[in-house]
């Protein structure tokens with residue numbers, strides 16, 4: 768039997784315990800326990816995720832027959848890629864600023880030399896998912912954004928409190944993203960609830976969100992391991 772919208776949303780939100788907010792690496796970040804070198808490894812690896820997001824969103828658009836959704840989805844690509852190559856307020860430029868603030872050189876981030884295999888596999892799996900699964904499932908996989916606003920707020924507060932060499936301006940990616948992800952999370956949830964009109968579609972949306980939690984968790988597992996390897 769199909770779930771009511773409330774039951775469906777409750778089940779989706781119920782996956783929050785699988786979200787990367789509780790990953791040990793994030794816990795160490797919040798506690799102020801990461802070294803500069805570990806923060807560099809994190810930023811350089813997460814760059815790969817940032818780079819892939821517009822390609823993932825383009826895959827969703829290419830599979831979606833609904834012009835209203837395609838139009839709305841385009842904003843995400845523009846947000847990350849910016850309106851031109853000189854756009855200093857694009858998501859990618861803001862992430863690069865954070866990378867520089869933690870001591871990475873722009874060229875080494877762009878060259879992706881620090882990206883470890885586990886991060887590459889996890890992030891590539893997210894794009895492959897968006898390319899090969901029905902558009903509604905691919906959209907549902909982005910519902911982790913529902914959980915990310917609160918986490919980013921905590922991240923900004925804790926990083927400013929615990930790493931005195933990091934300034935608010937260095938964290939512009941997150942401070943600008945907090946409102947955007949909350950808005951996007953709500954509109955994504957609305958699309959998923961409206962278009963999941965069978966029990967099977969609801970099940971597939973829940974499985975997609977679960978898969979995405981695994982993608983993010985695996986990224987941090989690989990980053991955590993890379994940090995430990997560098998210490999030995």
Ligand SMILES: O=C(O)c1cc(C(=O)O)c2c(n1)C(=O)C(=O)c1cc(C(=O)O)[nH]c1-2
Nearest residue numbers: 820908909910911912914915918919944948
């Ligand atoms: O910093 C975070 O914890 C975090 C998490 C997530 C997420 O949950 O996938 C995203 C972002 N940030 C983010 O900045 C972002 O643009 C974004 C896009 C997406 C997506 O799946 O389309 N997730 C996220």
